[in-house]
Amino acid sequence: MSAPLDLDQLQTFIMIADTGSFTRAADEVHRTQSAVSMQMRRLEERIGKPLFEKEGRLNRLTEEGEKLLGYARRLIHLNRETLSAFDDARLEGTIRIGTPDDYADRFLPEIMARFTRSNPKVEITVICEPTPGLAEHIKRGNLDLALVTHSEERGQSEVVRREPLLWVSSANHATQEQEVLPMAFGRPTCVWRRAACDVLDRMGREYKVQFTSFSATVVAAAVLSGLAVSVLPECALRPGMRVLGEADGFGALPDCKIGIMxxxxxxxxxxxxxVRHISESLDNISVPAIEEGGSFDFAALAFARAKRLKPSNMLPGGW
Structure with a gap:
């Protein structure tokens, strides 16, 4: 039987990916840099594949390293979950979390399942509102935590995920070809709305705001019915949507940053x-599974993804 993987080595491997540095990872795991390097050599020997490759003065995760990273996070989380199940001093109490409804739909099932398995005695209260309202709740002490669309203007939040913000239309209608482009947006305070309007203005594209709603479900309905074009992060894509890119005459949008307040x-x-469970859950969530064949423009989506550079790939020596 093959020997099991060493959890200490996997924890160090994750820390290197998260900090972007062998030196900083060594500080975090309280080991010398030479000990960390030895751990990684042994992990590579155990896997039988190179996990890092040199690119100038940088060390970069190989394809095998990226593949291992996902498994490593899951193994470390399962280890914590197992230990929590036998911990008589497990957490108890109530925690209040807020999030926009589109994030709730996409992210909360994974987050709540993970957290509840590890902390069955904790009661979770969830409020779904747009990000500006959640920021107010945080200031007034009505929430312990909020998963929000990061904005420098609204105060500090810790960015835990970054996704491309995408132009979306119906795959079954040519809404984007209308002379005056009908748009569906969140309320005027929505950072995605302001970003989209800025791009449309620079393009000189004539448009009108046809639908305004704080509900992502309503905006998605307007898009899917062919009544409007909108902008959504990758996580909010749904079957029947088409991603519009430069070939369709639409300029690039800034990334959507998802943060914790x-x-x-x-x-x-x-x-x-x-917060730890949210970060681990978001690391394991990928783009929604949508079949090809007209659901959306995969070439445009691939282009949008390619514009992002994931920090962990380069490692030195809403609403």
Whole structure:
């Protein structure tokens, strides 16, 4: 039987990917840099594949390294979950989390399942509102934590995921070809709406805001019915949508940054635990599975993805 993987080596491997540095990872795991390097050599020997490759003065994760990273995160999380199941001092209490409805639909099932398995005695209260409202709840002490669309203007949030913001239309209608482009947006305070309007203005494209709603479901319905074009992050794509790119005459949009805002809470232990589960869950969530054949323009989506550079790939020595 093959020997099992060493969890300490996997933890160090994850820390290198997260910090982008062998040196910083060594500090985090309280080992010398030479010990960290030795761990990675042994892990490569165990896997039988190179996990890093040199690119100038940088070390880059290989394709095999990227593949291992996903498995490593899941193994470390399962280890924590197993230990929590036998911990008599498991967390208890209530935690209040807020998130826009599109993030709730895409991310909460994974987050809540993971957190509840590890912390079955914690009650979770969820509020779904647009990001500006959630920021107000955080300021007033009504929420312990909020998963929001990151904006420098609204205050500090910790960015935990970055996705391309995409122009979307119906795959079954030619809405984007109308002379005056009908648009469906969130409310005027929505950062995606402002970004889209800025791009349309620079393009000199005539448009009108046909639908305004704080509900992502309503905006998606307007798109799918062929009544409007909108902008959505990759995680919010649905079957029947078409991604519009430069070939369709649409300029590039800034990335969507998903962040965490922390409130002033009497239970920082609960908040820290949930933040850890959110980060681990978002690392394991990929683009929605949508079949090819007209659902959306995969070439445009691939172009949008290619514009992003994932920080962990290059490692030195809404609403």
């Amino acid at each position: 922390r409130g002033h809470t009497m239970r920082p232990d609960l908040v820290d635990a949930l």
